[in-house]
Amino acid sequence: MKKIGITTTVPVEVLIAAGYKPVDLNNVFITSENYLKYIDIAEKDGFPKSLCAWIKGIYGACLENDIKEIVGVMEGDCSNTKALIEVLQLRGIKVYPFSFPHSHRLKDVESEIRRFMSIFDVKEETVEDVRRSLNNIRQLAKEIDELTYIDNKANGFENHLYQVSLSDLNGSIDVFEADLKKAIDDIKKREAINKKLRLGYIGVPPMTGDIYEFVEKYDAHIVYNEVQREFAFPRGIEAANIFEQYYDYTYPYNTAFRILELKKQIEHRKLDAIIHYTQAFCYRAVEDIVLKKQLDIPILNIEGDKLNTLDARTKLRLEAFLDMLRDLKETK
Numbered sequence: 001m002k003k004i005g006i007t008t009t010v011p012v013e014v015l016i017a018a019g020y021k022p023v024d025l026n027n028v029f030i031t032s033e034n035y036l037k038y039i040d041i042a043e044k045d046g047f048p049k050s051l052c053a054w055i056k057g058i059y060g061a062c063l064e065n066d067i068k069e070i071v072g073v074m075e076g077d078c079s080n081t082k083a084l085i086e087v088l089q090l091r092g093i094k095v096y097p098f099s100f101p102h103s104h105r106l107k108d109v110e111s112e113i114r115r116f117m118s119i120f121d122v123k124e125e126t127v128e129d130v131r132r133s134l135n136n137i138r139q140l141a142k143e144i145d146e147l148t149y150i151d152n153k154a155n156g157f158e159n160h161l162y163q164v165s166l167s168d169l170n171g172s173i174d175v176f177e178a179d180l181k182k183a184i185d186d187i188k189k190r191e192a193i194n195k196k197l198r199l200g201y202i203g204v205p206p207m208t209g210d211i212y213e214f215v216e217k218y219d220a221h222i223v224y225n226e227v228q229r230e231f232a233f234p235r236g237i238e239a240a241n242i243f244e245q246y247y248d249y250t251y252p253y254n255t256a257f258r259i260l261e262l263k264k265q266i267e268h269r270k271l272d273a274i275i276h277y278t279q280a281f282c283y284r285a286v287e288d289i290v291l292k293k294q295l296d297i298p299i300l301n302i303e304g305d306k307l308n309t310l311d312a313r314t315k316l317r318l319e320a321f322l323d324m325l326r327d328l329k330e331t332k
């Protein structure tokens, strides 16, 4: 199968139907032991210091992993991605455009996905067949999510990892399906995690994967990973077709739509507080103002940059926030 790079979640059903193996360059970058080398490659090629680390990491990962074709998201992702795609084109990478329409009208989403299907010359029925087979995997990821917030057995990192991996199915549908089944069996055998605080993690997936383990030391369990869950499309299982599935996806559309789902999950998962992660030099940090105004729950905004572990200042802020929440809960 030919590899095709993706810089964010796109309708992978279309790519798989066309015989491609999608490779999420974010995952390649962040899971590399040598992830900083990808950033260095980008900076040597002229990417500024004051640019989001994900963009630079994706660039380095694309060049170093022999990716010759990528899907470029022109609408619904950030302007940095658009600039990145232009540079990759200059480097001879073939780019297939895709957009999540700003209008967020179902008919516009449908026409964009139909255009995407015609680029890859695949029929709707074939795409729906792939979608049905991926729904089995989506159901397994949903089970891990439920083992996190209902049974309290899966930890926050597992919840993050298995859902975020749905963006490219970890490189192999069959292997990933077997991994998920094994993880579910193992997790089910455990005792429940008994922590005083139930937290939600919102915002782009973290550079700093140690955040999950860190909060557990302070009697807290992350039982909701917002964007990772969106990548896994738990609601997509019930969607009538691929158009509805990608319409009912909060990440690329407006904040008001995203807030509707957040409010539902805060209530449903009985969250005590939220950690809002933003990336240095990312416009999404500004959304924190809206989220704090619209969501009636304590929110701590933390920022990551190049490091893949929490820095001392962020640890201190998290510790103080969790102390305050525990006191608040005991008083109640």
Ligand code: SF4
Pocket: 052, 053, 054, 055, 077, 078, 079, 080, 081, 204, 279, 281, 282, 283, 284
């Ligand atoms: S973190 Fe922000 S700036 Fe970086 S790629 Fe994502 S949306 Fe763009």
